[in-house]
Amino acid sequence: MTDSLKGRTIVMSGGSRGIGLAILIAAAKEGANAVLLAKTDQPDPRLPGTVHTAVAEIEAAGGHAVAVVGDVREEADVARAVATAVETFGGVDIVVNNASALNLAGTLDLTPKRYDLMQQINAKGTFQLTRAALPHLFASDDAQIVTLSPPINLAPHWLGKFPAYALSKMGMTLLTLGFAAEFAEKGVRANCLWPQTTIATAAVVNLLGGEDAATRARSVEIMGDAAVALLTDAERPTGQIFLDVEALARSGKTDISEYGGTDDPELDFFVDSL
Template identity: 30%
Template structure:
């Protein structure tokens, strides 16, 4: 494997929080940012084996980075809880210093038709996928504004695009998920317009279909979709490019990972 950590990379000295980092896309993003010298705080609810029915833990993510020579730690946090979100940022600052990069990747998702969707699950999805990114941004922005430097990257989905007729009636109960991602994208562009004057970039990366444990649980990869599966490196690379880009020219974007990298003329880096 040729991938390695460059302690003097483009993100040297930067402090990054990545949520939903115990597996899948969040783990890959954490590794990619660490490869470029960032000090990464990986956060999720799954710290130890047995914390989740899905494979992958925060220990695994941090061990992967440290074995490659990178700098990382983890902070277990339930992002549906405001106090946990506040603690995540406070402990990050105490450990590494002010936050330079915030990647809002955490999600909890239920695919249920609207007519059957329980209020409790609706509120949980909105809290984790919409309000948590909003609140975490509020928590890191004062320091970013003071230092006139910062990058926020929100992870969205093609589900945020409006369905188009003719409607087949064969939807998978993804309306609430789509609502969350559409709201996250509108938050991104709105916040970008508010903080551009402070040299802070706010962008979205929208992954394609990626073979992650969460995707497997929901059965989203099948005979009809398998040809659309995208390597996870594409998403990690797109996030890195946005987390290291010039806020003056690269902000307020809803970027689809593969076309975005093609536009930049970049190939995804191999991950440690």
């Protein structure tokens, strides 16, 4: 086992932009390899970046990366991403379940089609990518799963806001905690990572309040650094849910001023206090 990411291979769902890309760039600076499974083959006028521009940024940061254009909902695409990691880099050491669909509609306003989309990307995608990678994780000397999903917060003020979204995200968390227990004897560790505050991504700007909301958010780099801290944590935790600031604090980093935000940051979903 090692506390270094040099030569380790990450398979991630999503990662073309935002938090996922920040994690892969931070890992690339430590020498990691990456395979990204994402649908973003062509630019979207509303959102910057494609899976191809992400690869270029990762390699500019010092890592090696391969893009796989595909959908985490499709079993064949997931299998192709895992096979690409094995063929290109010799195996899989880390799975990062990053791809996620966000729909904050209440029950009466959310169509069954939109409900299915969210459950399939979030919970099913986490299950499907992890399952496909498991035979190769078993062969790694330090196998890890990191899922970007929240604390299990059953407070009515959260559940009542958007039950379907809460189910999909907490489903990702429950699966990950389950993987930690199910595969502990196989040497696979699994943890969840979630931002304490909102993060200044395109989703925040486009869906959650525009530029004003972004000024109360921290930069994506906090999640990249937190993920690296978690993946290289000397105590080798498993079966836990960490906020980004908690993962950083475990590595000795408590001054987070470099990540911006304000004196009154906006807490992320399912988080009740700083």
